[in-house]
Amino acid sequence: MPRRARQRGGTGIYHVMLRGVNRDPIFLDDEDHERFLVALRTAREISGCTVLAYCLMDNHAHLVLRTGHEPLGLVVKRVGVRYAPWFNHKYGRVGHVFQDRFKSVPVETDPHFVSLLRYVWNNPVKAGLVDRPDEYRWSSRRCFGRPSDLVDADALGNLLASDPLDDDAAGELPPWESTQKRGPRPRYSDEQVAAMLEQACGAEGPEQFLELDERVQREAIRQLRTRSISFAQLAGLTGLSSSTLKRRHATRSETRGASRGGPS
Numbered sequence: 001m002p003r004r005a006r007q008r009g010g011t012g013i014y015h016v017m018l019r020g021v022n023r024d025p026i027f028l029d030d031e032d033h034e035r036f037l038v039a040l041r042t043a044r045e046i047s048g049c050t051v052l053a054y055c056l057m058d059n060h061a062h063l064v065l066r067t068g069h070e071p072l073g074l075v076v077k078r079v080g081v082r083y084a085p086w087f088n089h090k091y092g093r094v095g096h097v098f099q100d101r102f103k104s105v106p107v108e109t110d111p112h113f114v115s116l117l118r119y120v121w122n123n124p125v126k127a128g129l130v131d132r133p134d135e136y137r138w139s140s141r142r143c144f145g146r147p148s149d150l151v152d153a154d155a156l157g158n159l160l161a162s163d164p165l166d167d168d169a170a171g172e173l174p175p176w177e178s179t180q181k182r183g184p185r186p187r188y189s190d191e192q193v194a195a196m197l198e199q200a201c202g203a204e205g206p207e208q209f210l211e212l213d214e215r216v217q218r219e220a221i222r223q224l225r226t227r228s229i230s231f232a233q234l235a236g237l238t239g240l241s242s243s244t245l246k247r248r249h250a251t252r253s254e255t256r257g258a259s260r261g262g263p264s
Contacts, residue, residue, distance in 0.1 A: 013052065013107040014072055015116050016063040018080075021099045024228045025058045026087065028249070033138045036061065036083050041150050043078035046070075050152045052159070055120045056138040057127065059228070062120045064107075066155070076102050091226055110159075117164040133165065141165075193229055194237055200224060206239030218248050225249060 020026040027033050033056050040063070044051055048068025055062045065075065084097040107113050121144075124136035133141040140151045144163070147153060188196070194205075201220035203209035209217065217238075224234060231242040231249075238245065 011106070011108055012067045013113065014065055014067070015105045015107060015120075016065060016072070016076060017060060017103045018063070018076070019060040019099045019103075021096045022228070023059050023099070024226060026061070026097055027056055027058055027138075028091070028222065028225055032087065032090075035086055036079070037150060039079045039082035042082060043075055044150070046078060047075045049075045050155050051140075051150055052152065052156050053117055053120050053140045054151070055123050055136070055140070057123055062123060064116060064120060072104060076104075091222065093226060110161075113159060114164045117160075121165065188227070188229065188233075190233070190237060193224065193233055196224055196227065196229070197234075197237055203238075206237065209238045210240070214248065221245055221249050 018026070027036065036056060037054075040051065040054070043049070047070035049070065050066040050068065051063070052066060053062075053064035063076075065072065067075065080098060087097050088094060107116055121133040121139055121141040124130045124139060125133055130136045133139060134144070136142070140148070143151055143153070144156075145153070197209070197220060198204055200223045201209065201212060201216050203212060203220075209220075212220075217240075221234065221238075231245045234240075234245055235242045240248070
């Protein structure tokens, strides 16, 4: 069946969403987020596109872009070819990182643009990660109204009459929420996860897992997180609390940076 042609907008502004294959995480630590933003910055410089906003979540990324002398598909491809192989190499995996083709919706009106920014910036709040949008580290909301080496603050300011989060106008329904059906995230039974854990580190239960070296534990946690296994489910099978699992997982990027003689 032939692919449906993408919608092209007269403004050149698009809401782009990249989602992990099988809804798996595409960002597991700070280094991953930083690497993606480097890839986006490089694509911007080559393609001449304008980055108006972004928000990187665990298993998907929202981008608001205005195309330059290259079409949108090539811009996004430039990001993917710089990030996906690096991600696969880092985590010892193969195959696709992103699910299907990226999704894009052209932005043609001012109310749509305002509603879109509100939606993108509020993603971490809706997910329960922060209380306010500007508290989330991996969102361009943090640099709104200030100079940025990635977001074109002048271009964004010229498109807005006021701060979208201070605007009480209803605007249009957010894209993705109103037009896209979300597929279910993979669900694994405890028996399936226990088998994955045994394959990753050889532990046949919480008692054996707790006896493992912390480095081995971190590697096993990393492998299962790439399969979208929640910290809550891992807690019941490893004997570690969710908070301890999160710390072990986060420690991995710090250890990588130390082994290279500098920050990651």
